[in-house]
Amino acid sequence: MRLAKKPVKITEVVLRDAHQSLLATRMTTDEMRPILPAIDEVGYYSVECWGGATFDACIRFLDEDPWERLRILRKEMPNTKLQMLFRGQNMLGYRHYADDAVEYFVQKSVANGIDILRIFDALNDPRNLETSIKAAIKEKAHVQGCISYTLSPVHDNAYFAKYAKTLEEMGANSICIKDMAGLLTPTSTAELVKALKETVSIPVDIHSHYTSGLASMSILKGIENGADIVDTAISPLALGTSHMPTESLVAALQGTDYDTGLSLKKLNVVRAYFAKLREKYIANGQINPKMLGVDANTLLYQVPGGMLSNLLKQLTDAGKADQLEAVLEEIPRVRKDSGYPPLVTPTSQIVGTQAVFNVILGQRYKMVTKEFKGLVRGDYGRTPAPISPEFTKQILGDTQPITCRPADLLEPEVAKMKAEAAKWAIQEEDALTYAMFPQVAPKFFEKRALKLAGVDPDHADFAAKTTIV
Numbered sequence: 001m002r003l004a005k006k007p008v009k010i011t012e013v014v015l016r017d018a019h020q021s022l023l024a025t026r027m028t029t030d031e032m033r034p035i036l037p038a039i040d041e042v043g044y045y046s047v048e049c050w051g052g053a054t055f056d057a058c059i060r061f062l063d064e065d066p067w068e069r070l071r072i073l074r075k076e077m078p079n080t081k082l083q084m085l086f087r088g089q090n091m092l093g094y095r096h097y098a099d100d101a102v103e104y105f106v107q108k109s110v111a112n113g114i115d116i117l118r119i120f121d122a123l124n125d126p127r128n129l130e131t132s133i134k135a136a137i138k139e140k141a142h143v144q145g146c147i148s149y150t151l152s153p154v155h156d157n158a159y160f161a162k163y164a165k166t167l168e169e170m171g172a173n174s175i176c177i178k179d180m181a182g183l184l185t186p187t188s189t190a191e192l193v194k195a196l197k198e199t200v201s202i203p204v205d206i207h208s209h210y211t212s213g214l215a216s217m218s219i220l221k222g223i224e225n226g227a228d229i230v231d232t233a234i235s236p237l238a239l240g241t242s243h244m245p246t247e248s249l250v251a252a253l254q255g256t257d258y259d260t261g262l263s264l265k266k267l268n269v270v271r272a273y274f275a276k277l278r279e280k281y282i283a284n285g286q287i288n289p290k291m292l293g294v295d296a297n298t299l300l301y302q303v304p305g306g307m308l309s310n311l312l313k314q315l316t317d318a319g320k321a322d323q324l325e326a327v328l329e330e331i332p333r334v335r336k337d338s339g340y341p342p343l344v345t346p347t348s349q350i351v352g353t354q355a356v357f358n359v360i361l362g363q364r365y366k367m368v369t370k371e372f373k374g375l376v377r378g379d380y381g382r383t384p385a386p387i388s389p390e391f392t393k394q395i396l397g398d399t400q401p402i403t404c405r406p407a408d409l410l411e412p413e414v415a416k417m418k419a420e421a422a423k424w425a426i427q428e429e430d431a432l433t434y435a436m437f438p439q440v441a442p443k444f445f446e447k448r449a450l451k452l453a454g455v456d457p458d459h460a461d462f463a464a465k466t467t468i469v
Contacts, residue, residue, distance in 0.1 A: 004259035009045030009229040010250070011083060011205065013243055014274060015073070016048045018233035021209065021241040023286040025057035027277075029069045035273040036076035042266050044080055045229055046116050049073050050109075051084030053345075055092040059437060059444040063457070067112055067429040074113030081142070083116040084109060087345065089128040089381075089407050090121075093436035094346045096379070098410040099131045101417065101435060106135035108429050118176055120146030122347040125381030126166050127405040137171050144205065145172030149179040150342035151302060152335070154385045157192050161199040174203040174229065177222075180344045181304040182211035189218040193225040203228035209241060211304065213294035216244045223258050234270050236278040240292035241304075247271060301328045302335075307348045311356060320360045330355040333364075337391050338375055339383025350375050368395055378402040424449070 019027040039047060050070050058066040073082060089096045091105050106117065117136045121128040124147065136143045145167030147160050164175045175196060177184070184192075189206065196204050206222045206229070208215040219230050232238070235245035250262045281287040297303065303311070311328075315321045331343075334355045341347040354372040358364045374380060376387055376395045379402070392401055402409070413435070418425075421434035424445035434441040447457035 004253075004261065005257040008223055008227070008249075008253060008258045008260050009203075010246060010260055010262060011046045011048055011207075011229055011231045012039065012042070012044045012234065012246060013048045013207075013231050014234045014237050014270075015039075016050060016052055016054055016085065017207075017231070018237040018242045020053050020057075021243075022237055022291050023281050025053045026061060026286055028062055029064055029072055031277060033072060033076060035270060036073065038266070038269045038273070040077040040080050042270065043262055046081040046083040047077065048083040048085065048118070048231070050082065050114065051086050051092055051118075055433075056437060056440075059433060060440050063444065063447050063451075065448065066433070067108075067427065070109075070112045070114070081115040082113050083118060083144075084114050086117050086119045086132060088119055088121045088132050090346065091432075091436060094349075096128075096406045096410065097435065098413040099407055100412045100414045101432070102131045102407075103135040103138075104414050105432050106132055106141075107139055108432060110136070110139040110141045112429070114141065116142040116144055118144040118146055118178075120148055120176075120178055120344070121381060122148060122344050123341055123381045123383055124148050124163055126163070126170065128381045128407070129167070129170065130405075131407065133167075133170050133172065142173045143171055144174045144176050145170065146176045146178045148342040148344050149177050149183060150181075150340070151183055152340035152384065154340055155342075157195040159384075160192060161195045164196050164200050168200045168202055172202060174205055175200060176205040176207055176229075178344070179206070179208040180342075181298050181302050182209040182213075182215060183299065183302060184208045184218040184222075185214055186217045186221040190221040190225045193222045193227050197226040205229035205231065207231040208243070209304070210239050210243055211241050211294070211298045212296055216248065219244055219249065220252065223253070234267070234274050236271060236274040240294075297328065301331055302343055303328060303331060303352075304343060304348060307343060307352055310349070311352050314353065314356050315360070318356075318360055323359050326359045327352075327355050330358050330364075334358065337387070338372070339385045339387045341375065341383055346371070347375065347380065350380075365394065373399075376401065379406055381406055426452075 015032055019025060055066045058064040058069060089102060091097050091102060119129055119132050133143050147163055167175060193204060204227050206219055206227050208218055231243055232246040232249050233243040235247050238245035247264060247267050250260050250264060250267060253259050312324055315323055331351060334351050335341060341351060343351060350371045353369055357367050361367055373395055376392055417435040418431040421431040424430060424442060450457040
């Protein structure tokens with residue numbers, strides 16, 4: 001058997017982004033656990049299995065401790081690098097956290113089993129990545145600096161290459177093109193990867209969702225132009241708003257200079273397991289068949305699949321579902337006004353919600369959300385393009401925008417979060433869980449305590465215990 005000249009490495013996303021995209025991150029640890037030894041045997045470069053929305057979903061919907069999930073994943077996959085998605089200064093929450101909290105979270109993530117941190121910022125503001133990158137380097141973890149990919153008059157290959165170089169200089173060990181909306185085309189992928197490889201000396205990873213139907217073609221062109229790592233999902237949870245199928249890429253590259261070296265036979269064991277899970281998810285309604293198709297609208301409006309479903313829900317709740325097209329047309333205008341932010345958490349929610357208000361109220365910016373004001377003010381960092389002084393005045397009035405790194409305005413908060421979480425905490429990590437989701441975490445902690453005491457939490461009367469002050 002001839003050895004591949006440049007074997008492509010595969011990051012499997014079935015345990016995080018695949019089910020986050022297709023079934024709102026509802027896969028349980030019990031559903032994962034039986035197949036983990038087989039996944040460990042495949043020989044993936046890494047398995048993305050934590051971070052993103054998994055943390056929130058664990059405590060909000062699944063009554064699971066996300067830290068315990070990570071420890072189980074580590075135990076059951078000892079030979080595989082475990083990877084997480086980390087929102088820089090936002091950690092896994094939706095606001096900026098103080099530097100000491102970010103450092104503490106990174107330390108605990110690595111201590112519990114994470115090998116690779118994929119660190120991104122919604123605005124591609126490198127200042128928001130400084131602390132998390134330094135912390136990951138200190139913990140001797142692999143830092144994958146992330147480009148939030150989008151299209152706009154200011155987002156060209158020169159912009160992305162410059163940003164990638166900045167990330168490399170900050171200490172990143174690899175670069176990821178994070179194409180959350182499936183906007184990459186075969187041509188644009190080839191040109192972008194080529195530009196990155198000419199600019200940085202570290203490996204380049206492609207992460208592209210299948211939403212627009214282009215991911216397989218784009219990824220192949222990316223590989224041909226130098227991409228080192230590719231994100232894929234095992235086929236039962238691939239396609240649609242998820243990713244290209246793992247097995248398809250492995251088969252396509254067999255016998256070429258890019259042969260992954262992975263065994264289709266071993267992958268088939270993983271495939272067979274998730275095929276049964278897929279049937280269950282479709283039968284119980286967790287996977288909507290609509291999520292499995294191609295939606296080329298994303299190429300027109302740059303709206304990721306998850307954002308689209310959220311917009312539709314907002315409009316339906318307001319009795320304005322027929323206004324979806326108008327909202328999709330409004331989103332590019334709101335993006336232009338607010339400095340062309342990429343549409344990824346949390347900016348996708350901020351821009352999307354403001355567009356909804358603009359449409360349903362019949363007047364642009366008649367009502368402005370607190371979060372949108374924060375975006376314009378600079379609370380989330382520096383926008384890719386400057387926001388005009390006139391628009392800033394319209395949104396903020398006499399309030400002055402900030403120009404510093406947002407976290408510079410935050411006081412240390414680890415001691416405070418530990419004190420507030422102390423009455424529920426059974427492990428140091430609970431302080432971080434509480435810090436990110438202070439409204440949700442207490443109920444989760446109470447349910448966990450009941451389970452540990454042998455009480456069925458589903459029949460506990462939480463309402464009777466609640467004191468209103």
